[in-house]
Amino acid sequence: MIHRDPSSKTTHMKKFSLFWLLAALLVTLPLSAGAQGNREAAKLTREGADALKAKQYDRAVDLFRKAAELDRRNDKGLAAALQQRAVALASQNQFKKSIDDFTAALDITPDDPGIYERRAYVEMKLGDYDHALADYNELIKRKGNEVRYYLLRSYIYEVKGDIANGIADCDKVLQMQKNSQEAKARKQRLQTTQQQQQQAQSTGGPIASPQQPVQPPKKP
Secondary structure (H helix, E strand, O other), X not given: OOOOOHHHHHHHHOOOOHHXXXXXXXXXXXXXXXXXXXHHHHHHHHHHHHHHHOOOXXXXXXXXXXXXXXXXXXXXXXXXXXXXXXXXXXXXXXXXHHHHHHHHHHHHXXXXXXXXXXXXXXXXXXXXXXXXXXXXXXXXXXXXXXXXXXXXXXXXXXXXXXXXXXXXXXXXXXXXXOOOXXXXXXXXXXXXXXXXXXXXXXXXXXXXXXXOOOOOOXXX
C-alpha cells in the first residue's frame, strides 16, 4: 500500500497560480442574445453586464437568471455570469461554492470544454483528484489532441500513484510533442518508482512511494 503525506499535496497545489486560470481561460460574456429578446430581458441583460463589470457577482447572476427566464436565448449569459462568480469564489478559497457554480454553468452549456477544465482546476485545489480526473477524462473524450489535458491528467495520475496510466499519458504527450520536458521528467520519475516497486515485490521488501515532490505541470 502506498502512503503519502497529505500536507505534501496541499503544498504542491499551492504552486498552481490562479492567474493562469483567469488569463488562459477567460470567460467572455455574450450580450447579443439579450438584445434580440424582449425589452425587459434586454434591460436585465445590460444591468447584469454592468453588475459583472462592478464585480457584483451575486446581483449579476440574479439579473441574468431573470433575463433567461424571460428569454431562453439569455442562457449563455447566465452561464458566463456563473463562471465569473465561480472564478471569484475560487480566488477567495471558497472552492466548494466555486465548483457548484461551474456545475450550474455546465447544466446550461454542457458542451463548453472550458468549464470542465476550470472546474477540474478548482477540484484539484480542493484535493478532489477523483472528480478532477473525471473532468479531464471528459475533456480528452471531447478533444483528444490537446497536449495540456494529457499533461494535467498525467499529473493527477502521479499524485494518485497510478503509475501505468501516468506513463501512458506521458507517452501520448511525447507522441504529439516529442520535446516536452515535463512529460519526459514525469515519465522518468514514474518509471523509477515502477522499477523500485517491482524490485520490492520480488524481494518482499517495502513498496516504494512515488518520488516526491510531485510538481504540477506548467502551462504549455
